[in-house]
Amino acid sequence: MNRLGLALRLLKRDARSGELTLLALALIIAVTSSTAISLFADRLHRTMNSQAAEFLAADLVVTSSDVISNAWLERAEQMGLKKARTAEFSTVLIENDELLLAGIKAVSGAYPLRGLLKTRETLDSLEVVQQQGPLAGKVWVDRRVLSTLKLKIGDTLTVGEKSLIVTHVISYEPDKRGDIYSLSPRVMMNDADLQATNVLQPGSHVHYFFQFSGEANAIKRFNAWVKPLLSVSQRLMDVQDDRPELGSALSRAERYLGLSSILVILIAGVAIAMSSRRYSERHFNSTAILRCLGCKQNDILLIFLYQFFILGLIACSIGLLFGWFTQEALFHLLRSLLPAKVSDPSFIAVMLGFMTGFAILIGFSYLLCCGLSACRHYAYYAENSSH
């Protein structure tokens, strides 16, 4: 007996008679809702994480009052991580007989690892997105630096003993912090010019930020490796540590969405269980007849399992598609509240609803099929016979 062929034919006949409608609907609704929620939660989570990483301009940052060991940087490189360095300190700038206490930020070529810089060519021009900081010999400044020191774009600004040409006005830097260096008007220069300024001397108050980015597992491994090596003046920062207010918002959002997912999965489970139970109850008589006609217990078990499997595959795929469109619609409706660019979902999030619906269906249907295949044809026959 070709059980798969027979299962397909019986399934087709059930579909035609409308017998599958309720079960298929329960599956589609369950998979649609769980897919939509898992995709929405996952994309939101990834978007918030990547936004949070932008606030650090990296995935992980080691702050230090001194330059860190080269071995750490080599280790990060071995783990496939990208790295960048910024050094922040305050210094007084003097131009055109004007003095200004400025927050200097010397950045390496790879900065920023996450997020983008924004500058203007002139005070009134449009913002331009920059992939990296100023080149050697150039300097970008806050608008306040220009006004206070009576400078304009193209003028020379001397930082310590190094003269640099002002090329851009900084309008946005992703990792701008609320500390004293960031509150002072910003001057951003290339790391390669730092030595020549001669500003940093032994005992100077400077903060180094060693930034790392890369694949999540590698970041986790590097984090675990470097943590025991930190001195008292060094600190490791990630999204949770660096921005506690953001970290707790993130945790709350994750908890809320996680709870919603669990609820949806529970409701989906109950709906699938009830409709598959109804389906198998309505097939009890047919099963008894099949057994009278000489169908073996294992054949019946396989025929019903094949039917549930094929039905699950079709209904869950439709649910997956609907779920995808639903979460796209949700993002569209909430677009004014969310960042312009939303992260793509992970493969696991895409398949979660499908797998949940499918696993619940097969789990419940296996138990029901076992009950069906063991149905006593004689008990049924005896009930319907004349005695």
Added chain:
Amino acid sequence: MSKISSPIIETKNLGKTVLVADGDLSILASVDLTINRGESIAIVGASGSGKSTLLGLLAGLDSPTDGTIKLDGEELTALDEDGRADIRNKLVGFVFQSFQLMPRLSALENVMLPLELRGDKQAKSTATALLERVGLGHRLEHTPMKLSGGEQQRVALARAFVTQPAILFADEPTGNLDSKTGEQIIELLFELNQEQNTTLVLVTHDTALASRCQRSVHIDAGRII
């Protein structure tokens, strides 16, 4: 002995006892019965006499508590449920009082089903031919709900004969039909039985119907009398 007159069903000291609140209840006891190939036999008796129980045991739908049953030389009592299902699939056809058609399948699909269980590639054409033979060529796609009682029993007859079974068990095949329709069904049953040379075992309490069989076995209180 020629194959035609060789026994196809043999029971020895067959008994069935069930446990009830008061203790053991004997439904059948010491049934010795031999039915030859091609023979038609009526099992007659009052309601509750045990005739349907006997039919269920002979068909391998139930297990006896005593004695043995041989179907075409195969000892049913030595087989497990799957073994008995195999025998039913190869040798047996059923006609029930309440038709027992699959409600969601069309007449054609109901008749095709036993052939499909055997993996027969000609299931559709064979089933169509037999439905035409029972006068339902124009009702192939109708589900049981859309058929009259007589038509449903014709479909059940077609389903029973479609595999050309060696043995046909019929349990009160006219019990749910009016007398005129019942007569037509019985005509058809005996015609098909003759055409296919099937061994017919018929349970009934209709003596007129029983008289059409070659032999009648009377059963009372679980014993053949």
